[in-house]
Amino acid sequence: MASELILLEMKVSPFAPRVKIALREKGLEFEAREEDLLNKSSLLLEMNPVRKQIPVLIHNGKPICDSFTIVQYIDEVWNHKSPLLPSDPFERARARFWADYIDKKIYPIAKKLWIAPEGESMEAAKKELLESFKTLETELGEQPYFGGKSFGAFDISLITYHCYFHAFERLGNFSMVKECPKLVEWGERCMEKESVSKSLCDPIAIYEEALETRRILGV
């Protein structure tokens, strides 16, 4: 039986695109349904009653929630091609550690920078974001991917911020190429993959969304 895969998503989000990349890496067909967070669908509320958040992957009627958990699920169920998690338990633990780091560090700092007024708050958010990016750059080292020689779950967790780089630079008035050249090279390398480039948003649209959020909040 062919699998029925429905993805409840929001295009402008660092989370749902991770699932799309993983599905595309595995060569799977899926139906994506855009959610409106101000008016959540009854399907979303039914499928993720505890968190009520996207992304949710509905696989033959059964929901799997949380982006990194979904990526691991996809890797475990469709293990015939493009392994996303390393086979070695130590390397797998490393991928999980950094996926968690990205969620606990990058997302909250990015949110701060998004709405920080010009001046001290913006400078503090920018400093914190660049420190985290530099920590990640050190971890990347001279490898082509965070997963080592091949693209994997650790890369997937971070690459969905690639389309936010432009907004970060414009809002924080800095240059990613100057500050984190290896991270930019890594991002370009990942973007050569169709699974990635097809799943990420337009950086200009994201920057415009940031400006709109700031306008609404009166920043």
Added chain:
Amino acid sequence: MASELILLEMKVSPFAPRVKIALREKGLEFEAREEDLLNKSSLLLEMNPVRKQIPVLIHNGKPICDSFTIVQYIDEVWNHKSPLLPSDPFERARARFWADYIDKKIYPIAKKLWIAPEGESMEAAKKELLESFKTLETELGEQPYFGGKSFGAFDISLITYHCYFHAFERLGNFSMVKECPKLVEWGERCMEKESVSKSLCDPIAIYEEALETRRILGV
């Protein structure tokens, strides 16, 4: 070669005991070293330079960090007995979802309740904590364990809060047996396992630590 296992821990914490339970479920010997968070050891800083947090499991000199990541690592490396994660990918995703829920919900609310002044703040923290416990109780349903028929990683994530129940009750002035009878029964069932009872702290000592924290903060 016998594995050398060193656990950098703090006894009074919901995190490190998870690792001890997993190691004991697998019948593994380990050396536990207590850390002082106000004066972290050079070993901790070397082994977890990014987060600088316990627990860290050092396996033959290599560090694995973050309690749930360590539990998964232990389960993957020593897969000959006592499986901790379910073999079915959907059930494994469910265990990961709830482990994440416990870390993102229970821990922050418990911290709030810990230091909330009597009155409105305490009532709000207590309400939020009980709501989360009831959500978990619904998920448990009529099963003996969160893992179903057998004790597993989802149980491990939550059981390390069992020794905090007494402090929660005393601080919030409520009865766990009245509010969440099934959760209490589940906790007692888990405590019959030596792996669990040997790894958890004395509830009275935890309550005293809460009172001491409140005294220092002037609550």
